[in-house]
Amino acid sequence: MRRYKVSIIGAGMVGATTAQCIAQRDIANVVLIDIVGDVAAGKALDIFEASPLCSFHGTMEGGDDYILTKDSDVVVITAGSPRKPGMSRKDLLEINARIVTDVVKKITNQSPDAVIIVVTNPVDALTYAAWQVSGFPRNRVMGMSGMLDSSRLKSFIASAIGVSVDDVVAMVVGAHSENHMLPLLRLANVNGIPIKEFLDEETLQNLAERTKQAGKEIVSLLKTGSAYYAPAAAITEMVEAILLDKKRLMPCSVCLEGEYGLSGCAICVPAILGKNGVERVIEINLTDEEKSQVEQGAHAVKEMLSSLEL
DSSP states (O other): OOOEEEEEEOOSHHHHHHHHHHHHHTOEEEEEEOSSHHHHHHHHHHHHTTHHHHTOOSOEEEESOGGGGTTOSEEEEOOSOOOOTTOOHHHHHHHHHHHHHHHHHHHHHHOTTOEEEEOSSSHHHHHHHHHHHHOOOGGGEEEOOHHHHHHHHHHHHHHHHTOOGGGEEOOEEEOSSTTTEEEOGGGOEETTEEGGGTSOHHHHHHHHHHHHTHHHHHHHHHSSOOOOHHHHHHHHHHHHHHHTTOOEEEEEEEEEESGGGOEEEEEEEEEEEETTEEEEEOOOOOOHHHHHHHHHHHHHHHHHHTTSOO
16 A cells, blocks of 8 residues: 655754654655755654664655655645744744745645645744645645644643543634634533533633743743644644544634635634545634634734735
8 A cells, every 4th residue: 555645844843853753653654855955864864763663664755855745645834934032923924924935836846636734833824825825725725723722722721630631622723823812611621521610710711821822931931942842743643634534623724715704814723634634614603702702813814914925
């Protein structure tokens, strides 16, 4: 049986850690591309040399030539400038839009049937830009946002209650920014028991706020970088769901065409991921307050997109 092929564009900490995670799942051959080809090749070789110890059997290549990515099933875009302390996601837009646009043009030339996962920030605006530039159907272009935010929320909930993370169900939707992401605490539970049975309202609000600020918290601690372990794990879950056609319900940034009354932007919503990428957007019933917050996030994304020439 043909092995799947995943190409990761950007060999920084997120890209290289994602390559390692996917390789260790033993679900695909992996290609790591970077503008500095030797760095990508060196990291790919280092990961490959762990294959006897970690029991993975796929190939691992690295370089700067996009011909290596030819006929990829999934392409993950992590290339871009990282967010620095004091820098907003909007500050990143102009720099990273140029990078992502160039990458997408090269990807579509080599892998016209691939599913694209955008990780580069600001992810919602760049997911929509990638879709517009690619010419792909919208189901084959998505952004990694909600999976990371939801993982952060679930880890915080599990720690606060003192239960296994395996038993926590929670989701974050909306725009991937401190001001506009929406932790759906109303629906969060521990094996079906609402978390409000375990935690008081003040604690819940503190958890929601920490989730919103989680990326900034890590940036402030690292000083010269941003998160990469949790993002890589989130990306890998999405890649596996697509390659293995798992039909998993995952929160991710999707280019909307009327769902939730929104269009002309990408924001995080619950979606079913399978071999065709985003196979279905799930529209949940939001309260008026939740709907307003999602709409405000969509408006913020549209404002960023208005400054781009696509």
